Amino acid sequence: MGHLYTTREQYAPEQLEEMKRKYTPPELVxxxxxxxxxxxxxxFVGIGVSDLAxxxxxxxxxxxxxxxxxxxxxxxxxxxxxxxxxxxxAGAMAMCHQSLPEMFIDQQxxxxxxxxxxxxxxxxxxxVNVSYITGPQVKMNGSGGGGDTASSAGRVVYTVEFNxxxxxxxxxxxxxxxxxxxxxxxxxxxxxVGGGPCAVIxxxxxxxxxxxxxxxxxxxxxxxxxxxxxxxxxxxxPWDLKVAEELxxxxxxxxxxxxxxxxxxxxxxxxxxxxxxxxxxxIILAGKFDLEGYDEFLGLTEKAIxxxxxFVS
Amino acid sequence: xxxxxxxxxxxxxxxxxxxxxxxKKLNKVMTEKxxxxxxxxxxxxxxxxxxxxxxQSESVFREIARQGKKNLSIIDESGTxxxxxxxxxxxxLDRIDTAYAITRQVGGISGTPALERGLKExxxxxxxAGGVLATPRDKVRSDVPPLKIVDWxxxxxxxxxxxxxxxxxFMPCRSSFGTDIPKYxxxxxxxxxPYENKPLILVPAYKPDxxxxxxxxxDRRGNGQIWGFKxxxxxxARAAKHVILLAxxxxxxxxxxxxxxxxxxxxxxxxxxxHLPFNCHPTGCFGCYTVDGINFIALLLQRQSRDGALxxxxxxxxxxxxxxEYCDKLGWEKLDRLAKSEHKLNRIxx
Numbered sequence: 001m002g003h004l005y006t007t008r009e010q011y012a013p014e015q016l017e018e019m020k021r022k023y024t025p026p027e028l029v030x031x032x033x034x035x036x037x038x039x040x041x042x043x044f045v046g047i048g049v050s051d052l053a054x055x056x057x058x059x060x061x062x063x064x065x066x067x068x069x070x071x072x073x074x075x076x077x078x079x080x081x082x083x084x085x086x087x088x089x090a091g092a093m094a095m096c097h098q099s100l101p102e103m104f105i106d107q108q109x110x111x112x113x114x115x116x117x118x119x120x121x122x123x124x125x126x127x128v129n130v131s132y133i134t135g136p137q138v139k140m141n142g143s144g145g146g147g148d149t150a151s152s153a154g155r156v157v158y159t160v161e162f163n164x165x166x167x168x169x170x171x172x173x174x175x176x177x178x179x180x181x182x183x184x185x186x187x188x189x190x191x192x193v194g195g196g197p198c199a200v201i202x203x204x205x206x207x208x209x210x211x212x213x214x215x216x217x218x219x220x221x222x223x224x225x226x227x228x229x230x231x232x233x234x235x236x237x238p239w240d241l242k243v244a245e246e247l248x249x250x251x252x253x254x255x256x257x258x259x260x261x262x263x264x265x266x267x268x269x270x271x272x273x274x275x276x277x278x279x280x281x282x283i284i285l286a287g288k289f290d291l292e293g294y295d296e297f298l299g300l301t302e303k304a305i306x307x308x309x310x311f312v313s
Numbered sequence: 314x315x316x317x318x319x320x321x322x323x324x325x326x327x328x329x330x331x332x333x334x335x336x337k338k339l340n341k342v343m344t345e346k347x348x349x350x351x352x353x354x355x356x357x358x359x360x361x362x363x364x365x366x367x368x369q370s371e372s373v374f375r376e377i378a379r380q381g382k383k384n385l386s387i388i389d390e391s392g393t394x395x396x397x398x399x400x401x402x403x404x405x406l407d408r409i410d411t412a413y414a415i416t417r418q419v420g421g422i423s424g425t426p427a428l429e430r431g432l433k434e435x436x437x438x439x440x441x442a443g444g445v446l447a448t449p450r451d452k453v454r455s456d457v458p459p460l461k462i463v464d465w466x467x468x469x470x471x472x473x474x475x476x477x478x479x480x481x482x483f484m485p486c487r488s489s490f491g492t493d494i495p496k497y498x499x500x501x502x503x504x505x506x507p508y509e510n511k512p513l514i515l516v517p518a519y520k521p522d523x524x525x526x527x528x529x530x531x532d533r534r535g536n537g538q539i540w541g542f543k544x545x546x547x548x549x550a551r552a553a554k555h556v557i558l559l560a561x562x563x564x565x566x567x568x569x570x571x572x573x574x575x576x577x578x579x580x581x582x583x584x585x586x587x588h589l590p591f592n593c594h595p596t597g598c599f600g601c602y603t604v605d606g607i608n609f610i611a612l613l614l615q616r617q618s619r620d621g622a623l624x625x626x627x628x629x630x631x632x633x634x635x636x637x638e639y640c641d642k643l644g645w646e647k648l649d650r651l652a653k654s655e656h657k658l659n660r661i662x663x
Contacts, residue, residue, distance in 0.1 A: 070467060071364040072542035079658070083604075086367035091541045091599050092658040099543035100364065100390065101475055104468035108487055131464060131493070132445045140428075140442060142413040144391045147466035148488040173445055174493045190490040191512045267606075275420030275610060284611050294647050297607055298654040305658065 003035050004251035008223050019252050020224040025161045025203035026271050028222065030056055030261055031253035033159040033201040037114055040064045044107065044115035044153055046146070048270045051082040052261060053159045053201070054116045059260040059311075068112065070145040072098040077312045079305045081265045085145070089305065093312075104145070107152045108193055115153035117146050118160050121171045124239055125214050126178025126197035128158070129171035143175045150176030155198040162202035164236035179214035186214075204233050206250065210242070217242040220250050266304030267297070335555070335584035340533045342563065345592075345636060348585045349376045352523045352555040355383040360474075360553065362526035362546040363596070364391060365413075366604050368539075370525040370559050371396045372592040372636040378403055379630060386410070388519055390467040390545060393596050394425050395609065399630070401460065402427035402622050404437035408461045410519075412470055422610075426617045431460060436619065444497035464494055469501065469516045471545040476518035477552025483515045490514060524553035526578065527593050529600055529661050531560035532568065535583025538575040540661055541599025547577040555584045561601050562661075563588040589636055591648050600661040602651040608643070 011019070026049055033053030037043055039062040045054035051069075055078035058065050066075045071086035075095030082090055091097060106112065120141065121129035130146055133139035150156050160166065178197050180186035187196050199219075200207040206220040218241060221230060234241045253261075265271050268278045275281050279300060283293045335341065335351075343351070353359060363369035374396025377385070384407050387397060391413035400406050415424030423429050431440040435452035442462040453459070465473075468488050476484040483502075490512060495501040506513040526546050528537040537558045539546060550556045558578065563586065569576060595612070597604040612629075616622040633639040640648060 069542075071367070071544055084365035084367060086364035086542050086544070088367070088541075088597060088599055088603060088655060088658050097541055097543065099547065100467065100545050101471040101548065104471065104488075108468075132443065134446065140414050140425075140432075140446065142391075142411060142464060143466040143489070143494060144413040145467040147412075147492060147494060148468040148486075151488045151490065173443075174491075175489075177490065177492050180491055191487060192490055193487050269420070273420060275422055278420065280606055280610055281420075283607060284614070289607065289611065291644075291646050291650060293607060294650045298603070298650065302654060302657055 003248075004254070006223060006249050006251045008249055011223055016224040019222075023253055024271060026052075027253055027258065027261060028203040029053070029159050029161060029201055031257040032206060032250055033116065033157060034061055034257060036157045036199060036201070037062045037065050041113035042066045042068060042111055044068050044070070044112045044149055045082065045085075046115075046117050047082050047084060048118065049159050049161070050116040050118045052264055052270060053157070054078075055081065055264050056257055056260050059264075059308075060254075060256050066095070068103065068106075070100060070103050072100055072103055074098065074103075077308075078264070079308050080301060081269060083269060104148050104152075107149065110152075110154070110193060112149075112152070113154040115149045115156050117149060117156055117158055117176070119158050119166070119176070121166055121168050122158070122200065122216075123168055123171050123178070124216055125180060125182040126200075126209055126216060127171055127174050127180065128176040128178060128197075129173045131173045131175040134172050146176050150178070150194070150197070152193040155195045158197060158200045160200065160202055162204040162233075162236075167237045169238045179209065182214040184212060184214070204229070215242065217244060218247070219244045220248040222252060223249050263304045263308050266300050336535075336581055341535045341583060341586045342533050343585050343587060345372065345376050345559070345587045345589055346380075348557045348587050349373065349380055352557060352584060353377065353382060353385075354522075356385070357382075357522035358386040358388065359523040359525065360388050360521045360549055361392070361396075362524070362528075362544055362549060363593070364542065364544045366393050366596045367542070368527045368544070368593055368598050369393050369396070369596045370527045370592055371594060371596055372589060372639070373525045373559070374399050375630045375633075375636070375639065377405070378626065381405075388470060388473070388521060390470045395595060395612070398425045398427045398616070399626070401425075401431060402437065402616070402619075402626065404457075406460055407458065408463065410463045410465060410470065412465050412467045414462070422613055423617060424613065426613070427622060430619060463500070464498055465501070465516070466494060469514075471548065472516050473519035474545050474548040474552045476516065477520040478548045479518075481518060483517050485513045485515055488514060519552060521549075521553045523555045523557065524549045525557050525559060526550060527559045527598065528561070528578065529598065530562045530564055530568075530575075531558045531586050532564055532566045533586060534566055534580040535578075535586050536566075536569045536576045536580045537578035537583065538569065538572065539577050540575065541659065543577060550578040550582040556582050557585045557587060558583055559587050559589050559592045561590055561592070561598060591640055592636060594640075594643070594648065594651075597651070597655065599655075600659040601655060602648065603655040605647075605651055
């Protein structure tokens, strides 16, 4: 799968303004993230946005990738967004059902080409914190399988909604290894199996790591991101962020990508940030704890899955 | 002539037979209440099967809460936390070894409200998390020991069970070199591999006192068959001292022989079998019923405050004598609806 690139000149200023408003951050992240795979690769998906990007890759761009989820599901068609790596939609029509340690053993053996993960904090060299954010508001989460995946997957694509606070000089807690101090053989010296992070996909551009120095730089932007916007992005970093000499312009989300995204996330688990604004929140607020509420909620997923089933079969 | 071999201990057959008594029975069926009473004691460590939101024995947490166990510890890769948080709310846990706590994953509401309260207010117990976070000192009472949380990765936790099942003291892996996980968790050791002189991470074996494992199908002898992902379940069943299967379906022994390939937990691992449909609720069970999202979000919302959580406990745990009463209260028609939804995707063959 090639990346989808375009030029700014293709669009009239009004068009750019309209596009800027049209897409939500999760839509931009998932669609841009889905363009990172090569066909026939083995793709490890996380949950939420990190799953949606991989799932879109399978549905839209690279149909022969093998999706794997850490609970033990391999080679599934991706019928709905994963809330958990153990979801029934990963088990349905899968090639293989195995165990969790086997999944990580396979990864440590080098079978996983690319993995999608999320993060809370990242430094200049791609070291990641998903465990503890200290400070006024206490946040805890933990490695899950992220620490293992960042250690052993062939390459890691981080998908995350842009937030100025996520870029730090030093992470509060290093859960997942990036390139440590950036030195060219740091990962090899540490005896890590995987190649480390290769891209950070956000709604305000795609960042990559320089080959020699392993320093994060801005590589690609969306057409509506002008000089001013890029400068604003740069200012969010606590270091002097470099920008690629030949900055590429990404094509905005395609119709096909958006269609697949809507079907995958039929109950807006990830497209809508706050749970009370999602269909499930509305059902709860309306006090529909009876069979009618269950019919309404489960019906949403069932309908979307049957549409995807029709498409994949 | 008598030869003395130093350090050689004779096997204490009497002690050993006590341990394997239950495992040798031909009928291991009992109720959930009996199983928890018989095998889980104050101060014990335990684990449950499954993985986040799926095939997790949530009913067991409610039964443990009803029986008022104390000083328990749990080890879990990435759990749903619905049940763990319940025991945190009741102050029943001394230590949690885990890879993941979903405090900020559930769309603006906390996935582990009791744990967060413990961290902020020291109620019901103060919390020490991973050597990084702790309840503020002024909120810590000296008579209440803290709940300790220790960080691992998923692979490392699962390898601890693998080592336990192998009956070796540790397993090596190549995860989390140079990160803060081994820095703060002193149970993880980094050594130089004696063969290739390269760094290697070791995790210690873990043999919990009890493993509760939900399975789709089991027989009275304790053969457990699992459909869908296997998690770390068959390693847990071999590592634990006592294994309790919670079966969606209890089948005749002959039925097990039809699909021997699915018997991932053979009878000799198992101490007790509990026939308990919908025991994973509100999580799902592959091929049987899907996750009850409405119930899950609604109970999280209610449990965001301590008052709400205690009210929830009164209503759904202490107000129900057992899991079947919990199902009665919830409404079987809703459970059937969850089953119908799952059957559109996956089904356990007859």
